[in-house]
Amino acid sequence: MTSSKDTEHPLFQRIEGVRQRTGRVRDPIVTQAHGGGGKAMRDLIDDVICGALGMSAQQIQEDQARFSLAALAQYGDRLAFTTDAYVVSPLFFPGGDIGKLAVNGTINDLAVSGAIPLYLSCSLIIEEGLPMETLRAVLQSMGEAARAASVHFVTGDTKVVPRGAADQLFVTTTGIGVIPQGLEIAAHQLQPNDAILINGYLGDHGAAILVARGELQLETTIESDCAALHGLIAALHDAGITIRAMRDITRGGLSAVLNELAQASQVHIAVDGTKLPIRPEVQGFCEILGFDPIHLANEGKLALAVPSEQIEQALKVMHAHPLGQQAAHIATCRPTPAGLVTLDTGFGGERILEMLVGEQLPRIC
Amino acid sequence: MRFVSEFRDPATGKKVLQQIEQQLRQLGHDASHPLKIMEVCGGHTHTIFKFGLEGMLPPSIELVHGPGCPVCVLPVGRLDDAIAIASQPDVIFTTFGDTLRVPGSQKSLLQCKAEGADIRTVYSPTDALSLARQHPQKKVVFFGIGFETTAPATALTLLQAREEAVSNFSVFCNHITIIPTLEAILADPSLRIDGFLGPGHVTMVIGLEPYTFVCDVHKKPFVISGFEPLDVLQSLVMLLEQFRQGRCFVENQYKRLVQPQGNRVAQQAMQTVFEAREHFEWRGLGSIPHSGLRLREAFSAFDAEKHFAIPAQQVADPKACQCGDVLKGAIKPWQCKVFGTACTPETPIGACMVSSEGACAAYYNYGRLSTSRKLEATR
Numbered sequence: 209m210t211s212s213k214d215t216e217h218p219l220f221q222r223i224e225g226v227r228q229r230t231g232r233v234r235d236p237i238v239t240q241a242h243g244g245g246g247k248a249m250r251d252l253i254d255d256v257i258c259g260a261l262g263m264s265a266q267q268i269q270e271d272q273a274r275f276s277l278a279a280l281a282q283y284g285d286r287l288a289f290t291t292d293a294y295v296v297s298p299l300f301f302p303g304g305d306i307g308k309l310a311v312n313g314t315i316n317d318l319a320v321s322g323a324i325p326l327y328l329s330c331s332l333i334i335e336e337g338l339p340m341e342t343l344r345a346v347l348q349s350m351g352e353a354a355r356a357a358s359v360h361f362v363t364g365d366t367k368v369v370p371r372g373a374a375d376q377l378f379v380t381t382t383g384i385g386v387i388p389q390g391l392e393i394a395a396h397q398l399q400p401n402d403a404i405l406i407n408g409y410l411g412d413h414g415a416a417i418l419v420a421r422g423e424l425q426l427e428t429t430i431e432s433d434c435a436a437l438h439g440l441i442a443a444l445h446d447a448g449i450t451i452r453a454m455r456d457i458t459r460g461g462l463s464a465v466l467n468e469l470a471q472a473s474q475v476h477i478a479v480d481g482t483k484l485p486i487r488p489e490v491q492g493f494c495e496i497l498g499f500d501p502i503h504l505a506n507e508g509k510l511a512l513a514v515p516s517e518q519i520e521q522a523l524k525v526m527h528a529h530p531l532g533q534q535a536a537h538i539a540t541c542r543p544t545p546a547g548l549v550t551l552d553t554g555f556g557g558e559r560i561l562e563m564l565v566g567e568q569l570p571r572i573c
Numbered sequence: 574m575r576f577v578s579e580f581r582d583p584a585t586g587k588k589v590l591q592q593i594e595q596q597l598r599q600l601g602h603d604a605s606h607p608l609k610i611m612e613v614c615g616g617h618t619h620t621i622f623k624f625g626l627e628g629m630l631p632p633s634i635e636l637v638h639g640p641g642c643p644v645c646v647l648p649v650g651r652l653d654d655a656i657a658i659a660s661q662p663d664v665i666f667t668t669f670g671d672t673l674r675v676p677g678s679q680k681s682l683l684q685c686k687a688e689g690a691d692i693r694t695v696y697s698p699t700d701a702l703s704l705a706r707q708h709p710q711k712k713v714v715f716f717g718i719g720f721e722t723t724a725p726a727t728a729l730t731l732l733q734a735r736e737e738a739v740s741n742f743s744v745f746c747n748h749i750t751i752i753p754t755l756e757a758i759l760a761d762p763s764l765r766i767d768g769f770l771g772p773g774h775v776t777m778v779i780g781l782e783p784y785t786f787v788c789d790v791h792k793k794p795f796v797i798s799g800f801e802p803l804d805v806l807q808s809l810v811m812l813l814e815q816f817r818q819g820r821c822f823v824e825n826q827y828k829r830l831v832q833p834q835g836n837r838v839a840q841q842a843m844q845t846v847f848e849a850r851e852h853f854e855w856r857g858l859g860s861i862p863h864s865g866l867r868l869r870e871a872f873s874a875f876d877a878e879k880h881f882a883i884p885a886q887q888v889a890d891p892k893a894c895q896c897g898d899v900l901k902g903a904i905k906p907w908q909c910k911v912f913g914t915a916c917t918p919e920t921p922i923g924a925c926m927v928s929s930e931g932a933c934a935a936y937y938n939y940g941r942l943s944t945s946r947k948l949e950a951t952r
Binding site for chain 2: 495497
């Protein structure tokens with residue numbers, strides 16, 4: 209046992225002083241030591257992660273985040289809870305990065321239920337050898353996205369895996385939000401004559417990522433549309449718009465979302481192909497590769513169904529918001545053929561719009 | 574978008590459709606005796622379904638979706654050979670994206686990749702050659718498929734590889750040619766086709782002259798067509814005009830791209846690198862003489878068939894599958910016994926269901942609405 213006399217020894221005090229000091233991570237790359245549960249990992253969490261994500265050292269003293277139920281209850285009467293893993297390559301691309309994507313994507317998954325997004329977790333799987341600067345930049349971006357959206361990181365986890373066991377960095381975010389009382393948004397609620405609106409250009413994210421991978425040797429100015437949509441949704445809610453169903457349009461593109469809605473509600477969704485907002489650059493990109501923008505991924509787009517009498521008002525609200533300037537009424541619900549999505553091709557023909565089976569593959573000729 | 578949007582103008586489309594209807598009436602065709610036109614190229618099939626042309630055309634004309642989707646006609650045996658090459662150690666197997674899902678006898682390239690093979694999607698054979706330069710310790714193989722549209726790029730890449738003496742690059746050659754295929758289709762007594770929409774991109778390479786036998790010997794008019802919806806409709810008008818005037822010629826609608834003599838540089842490159850095989854197996858159509866290309870002896874150093882032990886087994890098409898009848902236009906996709914039940918885009922049995930340009934996949938994904946409406950109307 210050490211007596212108090214022992215700890216008064218100058219040598220002891222010197223070392224104790226160093227032990228108390230918050231570690232500064234000086235390593236140029238992440239190594240397995242940073243995931244070992246010891247001092248190196250604590251330094252990584254203190255120096256690289258917590259500051260960037262806006263968490264205090266005190267906040268992470270416990271293994272779990274704790275919330276006051278009463279505080280949550282002031283926002284509404286139901287919790288919304290979602291999780292999403294992000295594995296994008298490359299980590300940085302025009303218009304965003306994996307960190308911004310991980311924050312906004314989870315916020316959007318909460319927000320399309322009508323929930324007010326409040327808390328996030330951040331779970332990192334890091335491949336050893338990742339430059340520390342890259343990790344700092346991703347976390348910086350996550351912190352900025354969270355601050356911009358007024359959501360808070362409250363807990364997290366970090367693992368470092370051997371080279372080859374992951375591709376640089378995987379990020380998982382889990383989110384909690386609260387759904388205001390009386391708000392019922394669900395995929396099965398579409399009714400005949402309802403209108404489907406989207407908030408802007410389709411396919412920007414999917415095209416930006418494919419170009420950023422550098423395999424296509426194409427140069428474009430296309431940027432990812434990565435954005436948090438809860439502000440736009442709140443504006444619609446505040447204006448008294450009845451949102452019957454709402455989805456963020458991500459992987460699988462608009463066609464996947466519309467097929468899910470048509471199936472869930474057993475209505476026919478008739479899309480007007482001439483009304484789809486598509487940037488000329490994205491259209492050109494798709495023409496070259498044999499892709500269809502309607503299947504491309506987005507990260508800042510949503511589709512919502514409103515009663516026909518609210519179309520103009522809803523569009524007005526969306527057009528006034530920075531994330532809805534190109535909002536458009538793109539489809540109408542009809543009773544039959546139930547469960548089917550069709551597209552007016554704009555050339556006078558009509559065809560079925562199916563969900564893709566797998567990934568969209570470029571055509572050879 | 575220039576050169577695209579003006580060929581998708583609905584108002585012009587409507588006018589051309591009226592013209593087509595009128596011409597068909599004058600020729601005495603109706604729903605019970607439709608004029609049958611085969612589009613040879615999968616690119617046309619894609620356009621026809623993407624823009625819903627089939628549903629817009631009157632029932633007095635029937636489009637038969639021909640064998641021009643190179644992914645569709647790739648036989649199971651050749652695919653098994655590709656998988657065998659891709660599975661060997663130290664191989665980087667490079668391929669165009671749309672061959673990945675085509676089912677072999679045991680598995681597809683996509684499954685093979687998931688099992689650990691290094692299979693990469695490339696957008697051009699030159700990308701494969703770059704990979705070979707970057708990975709000198711690996712053997713990089715390019716899966717060469719396609720008609721004369723893609724064959725010149727493979728040929729030019731091989732010439733480049735020879736010039737640079739890239740010793741770790743080879744091509745598994747499955748290129749095919751259009752003329753012997755047309756000959757085989759035209760020789761089939763069960764075929765009932767009145768005229769053809771000719772393949773725009775292939776013709777850009779080979780020129781107009783090789784098709785003259787279709788008109789001279791078989792008396793079928795042949796119009797080379799572009800790939801936008803108005804291109805296809807205008808080509809139909811040109812065919813109908815030939816019927817009305819009792820003419821039978823090779824005509825070129827796709828003048829903005831196709832020169833009558835074709836592309837001599839591309840022809841020369843193909844001539845230098847490739848020679849015709851005695852026979853080549855087609856999925857659905859069986860063996861067609863002189864329809865496949867292989868590397869000439871001078872390029873044997875780059876011939877994957879000479880470098881790798883491949884099974885080279887002929888594998889019979891699945892029994893239930895009627896792809897051959899579909900490709901020849903003898904039956905419509907939905908008349909096949911397994912269409913939409915055992916054979917779907919998720920679980921394709923036959924070649925025509927695999928690629929989005931395959932006639933069956935196009936019907937399944939896009940066309941069943943207009944088909945069901947037309948069937949309903951004739952009932």
